[in-house]
Amino acid sequence: AAGVIQSPRHLIKEKRETATLKCYPIPRHDTVYWYQQGPGQDPQFLISFYEKMQSDKGSIPDRFSAQQFSDYHSELNMSSLELGDSALYFCASRGQGKMNTEAFFGQGTRLTVV
């Protein structure tokens, strides 16, 4: 079965550079979540989208932006990268339905800022 695809899997950037992370949800899933997870930390919610509109916003820095496109894939744009942005970035997708919908997570993008 198709899973959530994230690209790239690994990314190395220098300080002050920009990065774009991509997330391809499971087909027919219309909700996407983005998370940041630093070493030894719990996943921190950044932002979510439902039907191509932002649905919730968490602890996403102003330097970051995200959007969901017409094909439901999502991109997280990160500018003016800082050393502290080094982390695993996960996205998750969720399907339609009013009850008990399980969220599926991708394998993550490991971003290293040097």
Next chain:
Amino acid sequence: LAKTTQPISMDSYEGQEVNITCSHNNIATNDYITWYQQFPSQGPRFIIQGYKTKVTNEVASLFIPADRKSSTLSLPRVSLSDTAVYYCLVGEGGNTGKLIFGQGTTLQVKP
């Protein structure tokens, strides 16, 4: 969103049953309780979800008392491969519900 409280860590031995309890005193009427498992450097994986009483699937059981202010994830006969971090999430069901992770429980299964 209801805040959740879990033990930071637990130890167990292979073959034992493990119960991890999560407190969520201000759970709302529309909230569901969902548990995720996460291995190092991997995305969290759904284990089980419930609203009240007991839910069981092929890997775990979830016990929710009548007041719903806590829940217990039960893992029968754990193995070394169950060593992971377990998260309890409380939030609205459906595809627009929030998914906020609190502090998880690191389960260490020993031989």
